Amino acid sequence: GAGVSQTPSNKVTEKGKYVELRCDPISGHTALYWYRQSLGQGPEFLIYFQGTGAADDSGLPNDRFFAVRPEGSVSTLKIQRTERGDSAVYLCASSWRNQPQHFGDGTRLSIL
């Protein structure tokens, strides 16, 4: 596709539930990034993939958060036992090598 695609655009779920957020990067981009943006704040780094492997997961807040990119293209961010504090916009970005990152429109996650 022309840009980074994220689905769903909005997700509302109850505390304690499991959620999966999907990111489809720009075709050919080898690097993929996940960020989290709270209201009124800048995005904060979560995890970075180069190809299929997680090259840097230092931003994941705890072990409830996990992400995969099994074929080096689409990525899924998985959150277990969701908490109200997980409510935020989850942004995905992709890039070609060390070129600037291009972002999707994010998934707005609300935990009730």
Added chain:
Amino acid sequence: QKEVEQDPGPLSVPEGAIVSLNCTYSNSAFQYFMWYRQYSRKGPELLMYTYSSGNKEDGRFTAQVDKSSKYISLFIRDSQPSDSATYLCAMTTPRGNMLTFGGGTRLMVKP
């Protein structure tokens, strides 16, 4: 203290004004600097990407980097109502992986 500081605004200017947006940073390892524009309920959109100290111009936008002062700026000439958005500065080290963002400045350009 955050690694990247940015005045949250809001900054309100009349149409046609010159806008100056700024960020300061503390980590001297940052070598690549970006400005993103973010409209409400949209993702950040890359506006400018610079590496060296000095100025880079693209249409109505000029990015300025002063590494000695750890200070970057974005100037918008002849501002338009369509420029109303949140502007995010971002920076990274030569490894070029994770971006570190400022908190964003909300700009409102009034017709």
